[in-house]
Amino acid sequence: MPEDIRQTVDAVWRMEAARIIATLTRWVGDLGVAEDLASDALVDALTQWPQSGVPRNAGAWLTTVAKRKAVDQWRRQENLDAKYAVLARELDDHVDQAWDPDRIDDDVLRLIFSAAHPVLSREAQIALTLRVVGGLTTDEIARAFLIPTATAAARITRAKKALAGCAFEVPERDEFRARLSAVLSVLYLIYNEGYSASFGSRWIRDELCSEAIRLARVLAALVPTEPEVHGLLALMEFQSSRFAARTDADGNAILLEDQDRTRWDRAQIRRATVALQRAEDARAGRGWGPYALQAALAECHAxxxxxxxxxxxxxxTIYDALLQISPSPVIELNRAVAVAMAQGPASGLRIADGITGLQDSYLLPSVRGELLARLNRHAEAAAAFHAAAELVGNDRERDVLLRKAARYSRD
Structure with a gap:
């Protein structure tokens, strides 16, 4: 297969898989079947597109082919003539049909809420939706949860089995709040994977960030009185405003303190500020939630x-408040960095050295390397950067860490 066609197929699948699977799940009522149909359509694309060319609306082509495969399956089953007739009438004979973004948006949101089904544990809800909607690999999901890959895989498998036969329907509005926490966690983790990719050669997966922001905007319109929805949207907008300054021309990372702030997107910062104010208005005297607090942190930088x-x-101070309501070793580590900036690297290092729960993450040795370097303990810094490089999965990030290790090894 020509390399340009393969790259196109990969790009289409990366951008459209969640929408295709969401649409198919609504049609067939079963997530596992929807995934199988989508995969079969992708195989057809790999076979046909090199000869026929890539359709103008490639996502619609894949969806229609998958629907036709569903029809073929139903035709082979008994007592489903009515279902077949309804589905067949809606199929357009012309595969290259126009894409309806409103309907697709609803389908993706439907799938997120549906996957947050009460029969699943919170961890299983989030893992399953990250896999299906976010398109994250099992390794990436494991990193997000700070758990072994085998554990993440088992959660996803169990979740699919538990949902087999359950109706994939958007819950009634009075049920939204019960599922909202899991939905927000999914969007947050999808965005984080885009903001700092776990694996591969790209530092930023902007398509994941864009999708998370798009879904957060849809959600904010759906539940405008929920402060944490606006808080999460504000956080994403603040973080994304820095994208143009986060990498150099070769795609290498530029640290926050070294970024050209004139390249930050001021329009996006204004949108973030408005969203954070909406979170403040919606909370009506209630305490800040974790997403709004993180947005307030991002606002300090912006x-x-x-x-x-x-x-x-x-x-x-904001990190202190965040640790009270959402304790985690990653937040502790971020607070250690803030303390180092406010009070000096020695203070930050003392906090970092007391953090547990990050033994399999590159984050802790990476931060320790930075703080040790600022204390002129260069040999220790080099060792810390080497340790971090051995744990990181992203090629760009590994290169940065190895360069730092080499630099301080020479000093």
Whole structure:
């Protein structure tokens, strides 16, 4: 197969898989069957597109082919003539039909809410939706949960089995709140994987970030009185405003303190500020939630004219509040960095050295390397960067860590 066709197929699948599977799940009522149909359609694309060319609406082509395969399956079954007739009438004979973004948006949101089914544990809800909607690999999901890959795979398998036969329907509005926490967690983790890719050669997977923001906007319109929805949207907008300055021309990472802030997207920062204000208005005297607090942290960076102007003391205070309502070793580590910036690297290192639960993550040795380097303990810094490089899955990030290790090994 020509390499350009293969790359196109990969790109189409990466961008459209969640929407295709969401649409098929609504049609056939079974997530596992929908995934199988979508995969079969992808095989057809790999076979046919090299000869016929890539359709103008490739996502619609894949969806229609998958629907026809569903029809073929139903035709082989007894007592399903009525279902077949309904589905067949809606199929357009012309595969290259126009894509309806509103309907697809609803289908993706339907799938997210449906996968947050009460028969599943919260962890299983999130893992399953990350796999199907976010398109994350099992390794990436394991990294998000800080668990072994085998554990993540088992969760996804059990979730699919538990949902077999369950109706994939958007719950009634009065049931939204019960599922909202899991839905927000999914969007947050999808965005995080896009913001800092776990594996591969890309530092940022902007298509994941864009999809998470799009879905958060749809959700904010659906439940406008939920403060954490606006808080999460604000966080995503603040973080995405820095994308143009996060990498150089070769795709290498640029640290926050070294970024050209004139390249930050001021329009996106204004949208984020508006969303954070909506979160404040919606909370009506209730305490801040974890997403709104993280958005407030991002706002501190977004509004500082230079790195030196950052209000690190306020950032430490916000992290203190965040740890009270959402304790995690990653938040502890981020707080250690903030303390280092506010009070000096020795203070931050003392906190970092007391953190547990990140033994399989590159994050802790990476931060320790930075703090040790600022304390001029270069040999220890080099060893920490080497340890981090052995744990990281992203090629770009590994290269950065190895360069730092080499730099401090020479000093």
């Amino acid at each position: 509004l500082a004219p230079t790195s030196a102007d950052t209000d690190w003391s306020r950032i430490v």
